[in-house]
Amino acid sequence: MRIVVLVKYVPDINAERKLADCRVVRDPAEGTLNELDENALEAALRIVEALPDDEREAAEVVALTVAPAEGDIALRKSFQMGVDRGVRVSDAAIAGSDYFGTTAALAAAVRRLEAEGPVDLVVTGMAALDGLGSVVPALLAAELGRPALTFAKQVSVADGSLEISRVTDEATETLTAPLPAVLSVADTANTPRFPNFKLIMAARTKQIEAWSAADIGLDPATTGEAAARTETTVAAPRPEKPEVELVQDKGEGGKALAEYLIRNELV
Numbered sequence: 001m002r003i004v005v006l007v008k009y010v011p012d013i014n015a016e017r018k019l020a021d022c023r024v025v026r027d028p029a030e031g032t033l034n035e036l037d038e039n040a041l042e043a044a045l046r047i048v049e050a051l052p053d054d055e056r057e058a059a060e061v062v063a064l065t066v067a068p069a070e071g072d073i074a075l076r077k078s079f080q081m082g083v084d085r086g087v088r089v090s091d092a093a094i095a096g097s098d099y100f101g102t103t104a105a106l107a108a109a110v111r112r113l114e115a116e117g118p119v120d121l122v123v124t125g126m127a128a129l130d131g132l133g134s135v136v137p138a139l140l141a142a143e144l145g146r147p148a149l150t151f152a153k154q155v156s157v158a159d160g161s162l163e164i165s166r167v168t169d170e171a172t173e174t175l176t177a178p179l180p181a182v183l184s185v186a187d188t189a190n191t192p193r194f195p196n197f198k199l200i201m202a203a204r205t206k207q208i209e210a211w212s213a214a215d216i217g218l219d220p221a222t223t224g225e226a227a228a229r230t231e232t233t234v235a236a237p238r239p240e241k242p243e244v245e246l247v248q249d250k251g252e253g254g255k256a257l258a259e260y261l262i263r264n265e266l267v
């Protein structure tokens with residue numbers, strides 16, 4: 001069993017976000033592993049841990065990121081959780097890519113990994129906390145010609161097939177697909193493990209494989225700003241929150257509240 005987990009390097013959501021030329025300013029000191037990708041890592045590691053002994057020994061979990069060099073932070077965190085390999089794809093030709101360009105780079109990297117041996121499963125988080133598109137898993141599945149099972153709450157793999165359950169507003173669905181497949185994991189699927197001391201120490205020195213666009217046979221015409229099918233025309237910081245207005249209830253609180261709602265056009 002070979003599993004590739006997509007891990008994205010994102011600005012820390014707790015840090016102050018800055019914009020320049022309609023792009024998020026990515027301060028290397030403030031970037032981190034997309035928190036939702038920890039659920040993807042946990043799901044992949046659990047799939048491997050559930051395998052019979054001999055298959056588990058032969059299994060490989062590869063963390064893959066498309067990011068500048070700072071993206072290694074996401075890969076080191078993935079090593080700490082227990083993945084075997086870390087691959088980063090970086091290239092000036094990829095900068096400014098939209099969803100399609102990013103997916104083209106990820107797909108090319110998966111194909112390069114497939115050239116070494118079959119990749120049974122690509123596992124992703126349910127969204128990147130910066131882009132919040134939730135589109136990469138489905139786009140990637142289409143690009144690779146694989147089934148996509150998305151927003152999984154429960155995951156199991158048996159006899160060459162993937163089964164998930166997911167919860168919608170109306171129902172709990174159970175879906176199956178043959179491997180190889182693309183799986184996206186909901187944040188409710190599991191509780192990501194805390195890295196143990198041994199893995200933290202080992203993660204410091206583990207080799208990260210850095211691949212360029214040429215290394216993965218990526219057609220430069222499919223990525224980068226020039227290939228983007230969407231353009232961000234305006235990006236403005238969110239306005240400051242207005243000061244809180246305390247409405248004192250001195251017997252006429254209801255009236256004061258109604259007046260406040262009408263004055264602020266909230267009804």
Ligand SMILES: Cc1cc2nc3c(=O)[nH]c(=O)nc-3n(C[C@H](O)[C@H](O)[C@H](O)COP(=O)(O)OP(=O)(O)OC[C@H]3O[C@@H](n4cnc5c(N)ncnc54)[C@H](O)[C@@H]3O)c2cc1C
Pocket residue numbers: 006007008009023034036037040064065066067095096097098099100102103123124125126127128129130131132133134135136137228230231232
């Ligand atoms: C016009 C335009 C220009 C852009 N320019 C830039 C830019 O210059 N620099 C920049 O960083 N972003 C840029 N972006 C944003 C970038 O295209 C998206 O962040 C990217 O396509 C992924 O989409 P998402 O963040 O919505 O991921 P989602 O679809 O929400 O991600 C779902 C899952 O896919 C996986 N995933 C997504 N992206 C990656 C990745 N890069 N590596 C590994 N796994 C991943 C993760 O597992 C994640 O949980 C641009 C977007 C547009 C529209």
